[in-house]
Amino acid sequence: MSDEKRTILDKTMNRREFLRMSGLSAIGVSTLSWLLPGCTSNKEDVAVFETASGVLIHESPRCTGCLLCESSCTSVNDGKVGQQLARVKISPNYMYGQNGVSGPNWENGTGEMGNFKLNAELCRQCEQPACALACPENAIFEAEKSGAREVDPEKCVGCGTCERACPWGIPTVDTETNVATKCVLCHGYSACVSVCPTGALHFVSWDEAIRKYEDHFRTEEI
Amino acid sequence: MALEGGWAGKILRVNLKSGEISHEKTEKYIEYIGGMGLGYKIMWDEVPAGTKAFDEANKIVFGVGPLTGSGAISSGRTNITSLLASNPFHGVSDSHMGGHFAVELKYAGYDGIIIEGKSERPVWLKIEDEKVSIEDATLYWGHGTFQTIAGVTAIMGGDSQVAAIGQAGENQVNLSVIRTGLSHSAGGHGGVMGSKNLKAIGVKGTGAVHINMENMEWYKLNQFVLSIYGANNQHVVPRTPQPWAEYDHPGSRWTAKEGLYWEQADPPIETGVCKPEDSNKIGYRTMKAMLDLGANGPKYTVRMGGCAACPIRCHSHVKVPQLSKYGVDPYVANTCMGFYAPSSIMFKGFNVDGESKDDATVIGRSLGSHMADDYGVWCNYGQLARDLKWAYEKGVLKRVLPSAEYNSIPWDKLESGDPSFYLDFYRRIAMKEGELSRLGEGAFWLDKRWNLGEEYWTYKDNKLWTKVGYPVHHSNESNGQVGALISSMFNRDAQCHTHQNLIGSGLPTDVQKEVAEELWGSKNAIDEPANYTPMNRGKAKFAKWSIVRNVLHDSLTLCNWMWPMTVSPLKDRNYRGDTSLEAQYYTAVTGKEMSEEKLDQAAERIFTLHRALTVKQMGTTNMREEHDQLTGWQFDMDPDKEPFTAGTIKLDREDYEKALTMLYEELGWDSKTGAPTRATLERLRLKYVADELETMGLLPA
Numbered sequence: 001m002s003d004e005k006r007t008i009l010d011k012t013m014n015r016r017e018f019l020r021m022s023g024l025s026a027i028g029v030s031t032l033s034w035l036l037p038g039c040t041s042n043k044e045d046v047a048v049f050e051t052a053s054g055v056l057i058h059e060s061p062r063c064t065g066c067l068l069c070e071s072s073c074t075s076v077n078d079g080k081v082g083q084q085l086a087r088v089k090i091s092p093n094y095m096y097g098q099n100g101v102s103g104p105n106w107e108n109g110t111g112e113m114g115n116f117k118l119n120a121e122l123c124r125q126c127e128q129p130a131c132a133l134a135c136p137e138n139a140i141f142e143a144e145k146s147g148a149r150e151v152d153p154e155k156c157v158g159c160g161t162c163e164r165a166c167p168w169g170i171p172t173v174d175t176e177t178n179v180a181t182k183c184v185l186c187h188g189y190s191a192c193v194s195v196c197p198t199g200a201l202h203f204v205s206w207d208e209a210i211r212k213y214e215d216h217f218r219t220e221e222i
Numbered sequence: 223m224a225l226e227g228g229w230a231g232k233i234l235r236v237n238l239k240s241g242e243i244s245h246e247k248t249e250k251y252i253e254y255i256g257g258m259g260l261g262y263k264i265m266w267d268e269v270p271a272g273t274k275a276f277d278e279a280n281k282i283v284f285g286v287g288p289l290t291g292s293g294a295i296s297s298g299r300t301n302i303t304s305l306l307a308s309n310p311f312h313g314v315s316d317s318h319m320g321g322h323f324a325v326e327l328k329y330a331g332y333d334g335i336i337i338e339g340k341s342e343r344p345v346w347l348k349i350e351d352e353k354v355s356i357e358d359a360t361l362y363w364g365h366g367t368f369q370t371i372a373g374v375t376a377i378m379g380g381d382s383q384v385a386a387i388g389q390a391g392e393n394q395v396n397l398s399v400i401r402t403g404l405s406h407s408a409g410g411h412g413g414v415m416g417s418k419n420l421k422a423i424g425v426k427g428t429g430a431v432h433i434n435m436e437n438m439e440w441y442k443l444n445q446f447v448l449s450i451y452g453a454n455n456q457h458v459v460p461r462t463p464q465p466w467a468e469y470d471h472p473g474s475r476w477t478a479k480e481g482l483y484w485e486q487a488d489p490p491i492e493t494g495v496c497k498p499e500d501s502n503k504i505g506y507r508t509m510k511a512m513l514d515l516g517a518n519g520p521k522y523t524v525r526m527g528g529c530a531a532c533p534i535r536c537h538s539h540v541k542v543p544q545l546s547k548y549g550v551d552p553y554v555a556n557t558c559m560g561f562y563a564p565s566s567i568m569f570k571g572f573n574v575d576g577e578s579k580d581d582a583t584v585i586g587r588s589l590g591s592h593m594a595d596d597y598g599v600w601c602n603y604g605q606l607a608r609d610l611k612w613a614y615e616k617g618v619l620k621r622v623l624p625s626a627e628y629n630s631i632p633w634d635k636l637e638s639g640d641p642s643f644y645l646d647f648y649r650r651i652a653m654k655e656g657e658l659s660r661l662g663e664g665a666f667w668l669d670k671r672w673n674l675g676e677e678y679w680t681y682k683d684n685k686l687w688t689k690v691g692y693p694v695h696h697s698n699e700s701n702g703q704v705g706a707l708i709s710s711m712f713n714r715d716a717q718c719h720t721h722q723n724l725i726g727s728g729l730p731t732d733v734q735k736e737v738a739e740e741l742w743g744s745k746n747a748i749d750e751p752a753n754y755t756p757m758n759r760g761k762a763k764f765a766k767w768s769i770v771r772n773v774l775h776d777s778l779t780l781c782n783w784m785w786p787m788t789v790s791p792l793k794d795r796n797y798r799g800d801t802s803l804e805a806q807y808y809t810a811v812t813g814k815e816m817s818e819e820k821l822d823q824a825a826e827r828i829f830t831l832h833r834a835l836t837v838k839q840m841g842t843t844n845m846r847e848e849h850d851q852l853t854g855w856q857f858d859m860d861p862d863k864e865p866f867t868a869g870t871i872k873l874d875r876e877d878y879e880k881a882l883t884m885l886y887e888e889l890g891w892d893s894k895t896g897a898p899t900r901a902t903l904e905r906l907r908l909k910y911v912a913d914e915l916e917t918m919g920l921l922p923a
Contacts, residue, residue: 061484061487061489061491061525062491062525064526064528064535066505066528066529066535067322067531068293068295068531068532068533071291071530071531072441072444074430075292075293075433075441075444076437076438076441078430079433079436079437080430080431081292081433082291082427082428082430083326083329083381083427083428084329084427084429084430085430091322091381092381093380094322094380094381095375095380095381095382095383096375096380097380100376101372101373101375101376101380106372107553108551111380112404113368113403113404114553115524115541115553116525116539116553175429191441194445194501195501196502196505197448197501197504197505197533198503198504198506198535199502199503
């Protein structure tokens with residue numbers, strides 16, 4: 001790890017409050033052994049994360065499936081373009097929705113081939129990030145400015161535990177570098193939000209996100 | 223020389239007869255860029271002259287290019303090259319499709335797929351990154367494209383992309399498509415897949431396209447492109463007057479405005495005012511359903527859609543609950559001819575009980591679109607409908623169909639405007655049922671079989687462009703000789719939009735003329751609409767440039783419905799676009815320094831190879847007389863008007879010959895015959911082509 005990066009990380013860790021929680025730590029280890037047979041960890045600390053500066057939200061009715069969000073995400077963060085690595089995940093369910101073809105009545109299900117409704121999986125920057133808590137190398141940390149949960153590429157061993165731990169499968173191991181990546185809110189810039197041609201993606205404060213969802217549900221009631 | 227960015231580096235070769243699956247290195251093809259260029263090169267090298275489209279010796283090439291999947295704006299297209307059965311001499315031709323198949327193929331690690339040989343039983347091709355296998359397709363054979371695509375996806379997973387043929391392709395109907403996604407069809411080559419017993423190709427890719435430019439620089443280049451993007455077809459002014467716009471034009475596809483909604487969205491979404499600088503509203507600019515489906519289109523619109531990496535959403539996605547009455551799913555999507563072509567099958571209009579005329583139009587067009595797509599029938603750019611109308615109204619059908627067959631066709635539905643006529647009509651075409659299904663052979667073969675006579679070809683409203691048997695597609699109505707020349711150069715309807723986009727941009731002719739002077743050295747390259755001037759050098763240069771860029775886009779691959787960026791919506795740029803962007807993209811992605819001129823030359827190489835393939839296949843150098851001649855109505859229309867007067871798009875015979883000569887000269891082809899010369903072939907590094915043509919006696923003197 002470069003000295004510069006170590007300084008940044010140290011700073012972040014100092015700002016954060018680390019609590020030694022032996023009970024949770026035990027759960028962490030046992031979870032790990034379930035997620036990743038054969039992989040051992042001497043991790044004893046569990047980090048408490050502060051709320052990130054905001055969250056990405058996806059307004060499905062506006063999404064038309066161009067996937068420029070995915071290509072911008074990967075070009076900006078990885079210097080290459082692909083769908084697998086994208087942290088905004090629309091393509092996995094693009095065609096036939098979350099239930100896929102095997103779901104009942106796919107013709108009227110979600111997705112391009114169904115009722116046209118496209119769903120996005122986005123990183124929630126969770127308060128208790130399953131990815132970070134599960135990481136055997138403690139490689140996922142909270143970025144100082146954005147509060148995004150980021151992967152330290154120097155620590156990551158590419159085991160994929162984070163990917164499996166996340167309920168939405170957001171972190172993804174880059175098979176070329178063998179390092180996991182996840183949404184870092186573009187360090188405060190959000191390339192996906194900026195490129196979306198229909199304004200379907202937004203980076204909003206948590207309060208605003210809740211307000212938007214409330215508005216949406218009010219509309220539905222009418 | 224390793225390929226470090228853009229290209230995946232390998233091309234998949236699948237022999238359906240032997241079952242052998244192998245790879246070619248892309249490196250040896252990069253002078254041909256990719257996509258269309260790759261297709262022609264392989265056809266030249268590997269398919270002997272005289273081969274017919276459905277012969278086992280024919281091959282079909284699915285080609286993508288260095289920009290496909292790179293996130294370059296509007297880079298989601300697949301180019302398909304093979305011999306075309308509807309063409310009289312089975313000339314080489316391309317069909318194209320958008321959607322997400324192309325990018326998926328790149329992420330799987332391929333710049334193309336070469337399909338050769340013929341399987342003994344129905345199969346589909348399964349591609350999961352480097353894992354490629356030929357699978358049994360017995361289960362799907364006989365089914366439509368929707369069920370086939372769903373079936374393959376069920377096996378491969380929701381994150382795969384599938385291209386498939388319907389029954390029309392299976393039955394080797396000349397006019398058949400290869401379809402992907404919900405609404406993307408490549409017209410013309412479905413039967414080639416059918417002849418090889420190949421029902422579908424499923425692709426799943428987990429890799430990535432590498433960009434040889436610093437991350438944020440690449441991002442900024444794309445942001446710049448977005449800043450000069452217009453609406454569909456690069457129309458750069460709004461359709462209606464808006465406070466921000468200096469100009470507006472009633473023909474523009476920049477249709478967004480206050481009060482125009484995607485009405486079936488939940489909640490309804492207003493397209494609203496979309497200013498050029500608001501890049502997060504580009505996707506609303508083209509509210510296509512009001513054009514595709516008429517006045518009530520917006521009432522049924524859930525949203526717009528389109529292709530990978532394209533902010534212009536030109537496909538109308540509509541929910542039409544009335545379709546359940548016809549046993550069809552209410553969700554339908556398509557664009558342009560996907561709706562218009564079925565619509566004109568019902569040439570007496572639509573009538574649906576209890577529905578307004580405008581609602582009946584939406585019901586009819588969406589039902590026709592779905593049926594054509596499911597059976598996989600190609601419209602030959604609208605010609606299928608005109609052929610039906612001609613044969614019906616001229617009594618040809620009564621003459622050539624056995625009376626039992628004639629009486630079994632529900633003509634009363636056609637007469638009364640009942641859209642359920644489609645269910646019967648498309649089935650007959652796709653299943654090759656009876657004599658009526660000859661309509662699916664295409665204009666040339668139809669005339670041969672039914673003896674339609676000279677009047678069929680010369681009747682203006684039949685819109686037949688040349689005796690090769692395809693119709694107008696932005697032809698003499700598009701800047702006179704420029705569109706006319708472009709339309710005569712291919713082996714099917716020209717799919718060139720370079721010229722049409724500029725002319726249709728909505729900018730005043732004076733501004734277009736300034737652009738023409740900058741690009742082709744003459745303001746006279748562009749005329750006032752339907753007020754043409756005689757042929758001049760500027761028009762020849764404009765025509766050549768249009769074709770060259772069209773071919774370039776289908777090779778890179780970029781969408782020629784949007785590219786090139788000849789003009790922009792920006793007043794502070796004096797409405798200028800940037801024609802160097804393709805070269806900038808190429809350099810950025812591949813890391814290989816490329817100039818605009820050099821890239822245009824590569825595309826000229828590809829187009830000249832297309833011409834050489836046509837010479838080789840036709841067995842004559844006399845392209846002027848045997849290939850490029852018009853059907854005649856173009857010179858004889860509007861009998862009370864003279865060519866080059868206001869209010870007519872009429873051409874002049876002598877002037878057209880002069881136009882051909884000038885274009886041949888610009889392309890370095892023999893000015894008498896229009897065949898490529900040795901000097902030109904060698905200039906374009908096609909010496910091997912010249913050598914082969916010489917041994918066949920097919921080099922002009």
